[in-house]
Amino acid sequence: MAPGKVEDVETPRDAIDIASTRAPNGFETGGEHGLNDHPNSLAEGKPKNWIPIAEHVLWKPTKKVKMISIGCGFSGLTMAQKIQNAYKMDDRVEHVMYEKNEDVGGTWFENRYPGVMCDVPAHIYTLLDIPNPDWPAFYATGGEIQEYLLKIKKQYNLDRDVVYNSKVTSAIWDEKEGKWHVKVNKNGEEIEDSCDILINGSGVLNAWSWPNIQGLHDFKGHLSHSADYKEWSKNQSFDGKRVAVIGNGSSAIQIVPELAKVASKLTNIVRIPTWISAPFAEDLSKAPGTNPKYTEEEKEEFRRNPQKLKDHRHELAHAFNHFYEALIEGSAANQEARRRTKELMEERLKGHPELAAKLIPEWSLGCRRLTPGNGYLETLTKDNVELLVGHIDKVTEKGIQMKDGTFQEYDAIVCATGFDVSFKPRWEMLGKDGRNLAKEWANDAQSYFSLCVSGYPNHFIFNGPAGPVGHGSLSAAIDWSANYILKWVDKVAREGIKSFDVKKSIQDDWNVWGDELLKRTVWASGCRSWYKNGTTDGRISALYPGSILHFKDLIENIRGEDFDITYHSKNQWSFLGDGFTQLEVDDGDLAYYLTC
Ligand SMILES: Cc1cc2nc3c(=O)[nH]c(=O)nc-3n(C[C@H](O)[C@H](O)[C@H](O)COP(=O)(O)OP(=O)(O)OC[C@H]3O[C@@H](n4cnc5c(N)ncnc54)[C@H](O)[C@@H]3O)c2cc1C
Numbered sequence: 001m002a003p004g005k006v007e008d009v010e011t012p013r014d015a016i017d018i019a020s021t022r023a024p025n026g027f028e029t030g031g032e033h034g035l036n037d038h039p040n041s042l043a044e045g046k047p048k049n050w051i052p053i054a055e056h057v058l059w060k061p062t063k064k065v066k067m068i069s070i071g072c073g074f075s076g077l078t079m080a081q082k083i084q085n086a087y088k089m090d091d092r093v094e095h096v097m098y099e100k101n102e103d104v105g106g107t108w109f110e111n112r113y114p115g116v117m118c119d120v121p122a123h124i125y126t127l128l129d130i131p132n133p134d135w136p137a138f139y140a141t142g143g144e145i146q147e148y149l150l151k152i153k154k155q156y157n158l159d160r161d162v163v164y165n166s167k168v169t170s171a172i173w174d175e176k177e178g179k180w181h182v183k184v185n186k187n188g189e190e191i192e193d194s195c196d197i198l199i200n201g202s203g204v205l206n207a208w209s210w211p212n213i214q215g216l217h218d219f220k221g222h223l224s225h226s227a228d229y230k231e232w233s234k235n236q237s238f239d240g241k242r243v244a245v246i247g248n249g250s251s252a253i254q255i256v257p258e259l260a261k262v263a264s265k266l267t268n269i270v271r272i273p274t275w276i277s278a279p280f281a282e283d284l285s286k287a288p289g290t291n292p293k294y295t296e297e298e299k300e301e302f303r304r305n306p307q308k309l310k311d312h313r314h315e316l317a318h319a320f321n322h323f324y325e326a327l328i329e330g331s332a333a334n335q336e337a338r339r340r341t342k343e344l345m346e347e348r349l350k351g352h353p354e355l356a357a358k359l360i361p362e363w364s365l366g367c368r369r370l371t372p373g374n375g376y377l378e379t380l381t382k383d384n385v386e387l388l389v390g391h392i393d394k395v396t397e398k399g400i401q402m403k404d405g406t407f408q409e410y411d412a413i414v415c416a417t418g419f420d421v422s423f424k425p426r427w428e429m430l431g432k433d434g435r436n437l438a439k440e441w442a443n444d445a446q447s448y449f450s451l452c453v454s455g456y457p458n459h460f461i462f463n464g465p466a467g468p469v470g471h472g473s474l475s476a477a478i479d480w481s482a483n484y485i486l487k488w489v490d491k492v493a494r495e496g497i498k499s500f501d502v503k504k505s506i507q508d509d510w511n512v513w514g515d516e517l518l519k520r521t522v523w524a525s526g527c528r529s530w531y532k533n534g535t536t537d538g539r540i541s542a543l544y545p546g547s548i549l550h551f552k553d554l555i556e557n558i559r560g561e562d563f564d565i566t567y568h569s570k571n572q573w574s575f576l577g578d579g580f581t582q583l584e585v586d587d588g589d590l591a592y593y594l595t596c
């Protein structure tokens, strides 16, 4: 055997510890886990942190890291793609993904309301390294995105590690073992599992919630929520019905034009005005305002010439990422965007000054998530459509009573009223010393870079509190987050790390800095939004303080100094091995560093 070379043995960690107590000549050297403290051990008389030399090259993983991912939407699929294909980590990682639904897709599996679309140009809303030359048009519908996800799932075997119909119900940290113990409800049966690293990819917009409106469930007509896919799957007809759509967030703005086409009367009930913008980056499409289709020739060219597709995506992403500038309060870019959007809204509401007065906000453009409501404003001017601004008092068996005393009967009520965006885990989540994340985050959720939480070691979140969800394409941010997570996984595998936990003081300092930075943004201006957990002037808990490119740069490397780290070995340098590198063992180019 070459010096330093060890056989690849896949053994449980305990077995490895015992194996590592033997030098190649069979000489007992003492273990890494306290065996050297044994009275008969040759460690006698040696320093307390003495360990035997581990007989392998530098950074050789000695055991697979077991990872459990919760959820298989864009985040879970991105993890699968990187572990299986991009970084080929199967030698270091055992991955299990629990998904509560019967298929992958998350947002795009569940949101099936009429008109559901992605407002990021389709070519930059893909897994970053799996572009799709076949997008039918500049913007994709929800169904087309789900089709793309199902296609790549099959093509790259991305659900190899997915266990479907399995909802995680509990995750409890075991400090002694350095493991998470996880409970899962699989088709009604409880199963138990455990892992070294737990990944929460359960989606910040995945738990839809009924609005808190008195009498809502007394309604005898058809009641639905925009994100309740089981209800939309029934293809309930709205033809000729009197329909109320509650809300004017991004979902309602897409639903209203669709239902207004078939309803005898549609009433959109809103509490506050909102900015309706032009479609994002539409000037880069060949026919702005029309969601132009890609021709068969264009698609063929994208298939034949990947550089052409790359150039197109590059142009779109560059333009898109510019938008952060316009999210700075008082910036010239924001004022210009506001002027143009106001003009556009007035133009689209021409002849209806009363609607313009009700709909154009005082607060800054971009404070709430900006939505390019294709056809929304035009729909509000139609004869069968009414905009009702005010507060709902209660819902009765037959209709909706407003606080001003007016009452209208409806056949159907659609609640486009959003999600539980509190970030509280929707399962029992107990960290160090039994601390409970749902309780800690009952009033305010704070994280480290949106990815980790102090007190909950070996745990990552995709798009957690203070995440990069305020502008840009989330698929890019998910890709970068996955890279960061997998750098940690690799480090854990190669350095024999038992646990890593971000320091509370570091997390606190980052949040205080972030709160200060966010005061410069339009998100702080006086609108109610889910970025502030449904409040008008609460803390901006959902958004990353800075641009998404700032986020990308910040998480490019692990800042180990921000973490408390423990090791399986009592001497952290065990992973240095026998003094050889893999290159030497492989008879590689030993002068590789001479580049000029
Ligand atoms: C209607 C709508 C439109 C959107 N449009 C855009 C857009 O235009 N551009 C953009 O960038 N972003 C958009 N978003 C945000 C979108 O959510 C993200 O872009 C992205 O899809 C999030 O992926 P994810 O995997 O992190 O989460 P999700 O897609 O929410 O997936 C989470 C998965 O976790 C599973 N899960 C949850 N809890 C459990 C549990 N306890 N156990 C097991 N599995 C669980 C869910 O079933 C789901 O499959 C939109 C969101 C919505 C709701």
Ligand SMILES: NC(=O)c1ccc[n+]([C@@H]2O[C@H](COP(=O)([O-])OP(=O)(O)OC[C@H]3O[C@@H](n4cnc5c(N)ncnc54)[C@H](OP(=O)(O)O)[C@@H]3O)[C@@H](O)[C@H]2O)c1
Binding pocket: 117, 118, 119, 120, 205, 211, 212, 213, 226, 246, 247, 248, 249, 250, 251, 252, 254, 270, 271, 272, 369, 392, 416, 417, 418, 419, 528, 529, 530
């Ligand atoms: N890209 C897209 O095309 C797209 C489409 C859909 C969703 N999304 C994503 O999903 C997020 C959530 O969008 P969403 O529209 O589902 O939710 P949302 O933005 O949170 O909007 C919820 C709407 O419901 C209203 N509402 C809530 N409770 C109410 C009550 N009790 N009475 C009356 N009105 C009530 C809110 O009113 P107030 O404003 O008065 O609070 C608001 O208008 C978006 O911000 C976006 O990130 C994106």
